[in-house]
Amino acid sequence: MASAAATSGSISSHSLISLDARAALIGSVRHLEASIVPSTFNCPSQRRWAVKPLHAVEPARRNDSVAPLAAAPATMAEAVVEEKGRGREEEEKVDYDQLARKLENASPLEIMDKALEKFGSDIAIAFSGAEDVALIEYARLTGRPFRVFSLDTGRLNPETYRFFDAVEKHYGIHIEYMFPDAGEVQALVRSKGLFSFYEDGHQECCGVRKVRPLRRALKGLRAWITGQRKDQSPGTRAQIPVVQGAKVIQLDMQVDPSFEGMDGGIGSLIKWNPVANVEGKDIWNFLRTMDVPVNSLHSQGYVSIGCEPCTRPVLPGQHEREGRWWWEDAKSKECGLHKGNTSQEEAQKLGTNGNGAAAVNGNGAAAVNSVNGIPDIFETQAIVNLSRPGIENLLRLENRREPWLVVLYAPWCPFCQGMEASYVELAEKLSGTGIKVGKFRADGDQKTFAQQQLQLGSFPTILFFPKHASRPIKYPSERRDVDSLLAFINALR
Numbered sequence: 001m002a003s004a005a006a007t008s009g010s011i012s013s014h015s016l017i018s019l020d021a022r023a024a025l026i027g028s029v030r031h032l033e034a035s036i037v038p039s040t041f042n043c044p045s046q047r048r049w050a051v052k053p054l055h056a057v058e059p060a061r062r063n064d065s066v067a068p069l070a071a072a073p074a075t076m077a078e079a080v081v082e083e084k085g086r087g088r089e090e091e092e093k094v095d096y097d098q099l100a101r102k103l104e105n106a107s108p109l110e111i112m113d114k115a116l117e118k119f120g121s122d123i124a125i126a127f128s129g130a131e132d133v134a135l136i137e138y139a140r141l142t143g144r145p146f147r148v149f150s151l152d153t154g155r156l157n158p159e160t161y162r163f164f165d166a167v168e169k170h171y172g173i174h175i176e177y178m179f180p181d182a183g184e185v186q187a188l189v190r191s192k193g194l195f196s197f198y199e200d201g202h203q204e205c206c207g208v209r210k211v212r213p214l215r216r217a218l219k220g221l222r223a224w225i226t227g228q229r230k231d232q233s234p235g236t237r238a239q240i241p242v243v244q245g246a247k248v249i250q251l252d253m254q255v256d257p258s259f260e261g262m263d264g265g266i267g268s269l270i271k272w273n274p275v276a277n278v279e280g281k282d283i284w285n286f287l288r289t290m291d292v293p294v295n296s297l298h299s300q301g302y303v304s305i306g307c308e309p310c311t312r313p314v315l316p317g318q319h320e321r322e323g324r325w326w327w328e329d330a331k332s333k334e335c336g337l338h339k340g341n342t343s344q345e346e347a348q349k350l351g352t353n354g355n356g357a358a359a360v361n362g363n364g365a366a367a368v369n370s371v372n373g374i375p376d377i378f379e380t381q382a383i384v385n386l387s388r389p390g391i392e393n394l395l396r397l398e399n400r401r402e403p404w405l406v407v408l409y410a411p412w413c414p415f416c417q418g419m420e421a422s423y424v425e426l427a428e429k430l431s432g433t434g435i436k437v438g439k440f441r442a443d444g445d446q447k448t449f450a451q452q453q454l455q456l457g458s459f460p461t462i463l464f465f466p467k468h469a470s471r472p473i474k475y476p477s478e479r480r481d482v483d484s485l486l487a488f489i490n491a492l493r
Contacts, residue, residue: 096270109138111274115225116144122222123272124149126214127167127175129160130295130305132227134283136171137292138274139225149176149217153209154185155307163295170293178213185209195309202310202325209307223270231279280320315479319418322478328458376441377411377420382427384438388449391440394465395453395472403493404436404465405485406472408450410443413459419480426482435489464492 103111115123116139124147125135139146150164168175188196188208197205218224275283280303287294297305301313303320314323386394386406394404407423409416427437442450443459450456454463455474462475462485475488 108134108274108278109141111272112138112225113142113144115223115272115274116142116146119223119270121145121147123147123224124176124217124221125225126150126227128227128305129156129163130227131280131283131287131298132275133167133292133294134275134286135225135227136167136173137287137290140171147176148173149178151210151213151217152177152179153307154180155209155309157297157305157308157311159296160305163293166293176217178217180209180213184212197310197325198327201328218269221269223272225272225274227275228273229275229278229280229283315477315481318478318480319414322415322418326478374411377409377417378407378423378427378439380424380427382431382437383424384436386438386440388446390438391454395470398468398470400465400467402434402436403467403489404438404463405430405489406438406440406463406465408440408442408454408456408459408461408463410441410459412443416460419460422480422482422485426485429482429486430489435493464489466492 099114103114106114112135125139127133127136127148127150129150136146136148139148164175167173185208188205192200192204286292295302295305301315302311302323303314304324305311306324310325312323312326314320384390391406394400394406405426407416407419411417423437430437440446440450440454442454442456442461447456450461454472455461460480462480463472464475465472473492475485477484477488
């Protein structure tokens, strides 16, 4: 679990903690003296106040778990510096629903500034080692002090560790690294091996290496800042909910439904998503404009970056999250850090009409374009919407008048959504060429049938029905761009 970016546990409070002090990781500072020292690090035009550490717990050795956090929340609360004469009780009365509405159309910089202003040393940026370095740049631009933490799972790519080091040097900060419990990792590996996630899913390993370390980190905070974007995973992040009281608001800030802050209890932690409404291309334009260091894996085709065994480059036509846990079903593409995103989605993913079956009209075509609020995809006159009887008839025919290309899909699947543009373009190119292009919704009640009769493994699955053969041929590649699909068709027709 060696990390090239290890800093012997030095706290990375950017201008909040004296740089000469070697403090413990997030949440593990036991005794802090609330003596005030002026700090102008990285904000020379403003006089800022910082908390000076008196006693700090030395971090455990790299092969041990982080220091216990039992005593952290109470003493961390005592260390809060009251800026602008505003007390803790007054801050707790903030109407976050109202604030979220106010920030609905705000820029990432404005949202970041408001987050840092409101929470001071009790908020930190969660940095994954990918394009969310934009968060650190936005924080720098506010001129306010800020903290950054990251989860070192022990299985990150070497390029990611080098990137951590480059970011620390570029911004003059120390990232606060959180590590998994050594005993838990040892028990998991000894009982199930190093790559058990390929067999029984990634949730157990992520729970040990990511979720529980994050839980310890957040216990020492009142708010955290993430790089979630709505376009990252249409199936689970398209709405990124903000939950306040009984209301659900689709904005840039939320009461975290999964984790607790230093005050304890659900609702004690606020999650800020400054770039929720920003598209990936705009994030990259920002990074290039500001000349910010980036992870070298991005130049190798990686978009979403996690642990080395569970991350790979994406191919043309694939959604960015398809490079994560690619052996699993599309609905499992969250590691648990943002578990609250999927709570409402799971109730909808079984399909339509209450039981997952698409409504069918007398002509055998689907009769609705949206079910349970999930819009259908591949909507164009060039694509035939096949019903269950329609696809069964296609299977039975041994001599068809024309060959067919059919995609088995689920409208909630982010990878189906990711290939929509290329599949629609392909259908329009093939229009009038003698090749029919169709779609069949294969989730819900249709999934078992599709698995048994149509070779469905995961969504999307693409089949080619030749003109003079009964059994369809499954497209073997994950390249779903127009040129790759055309090459497949031309090789078979």
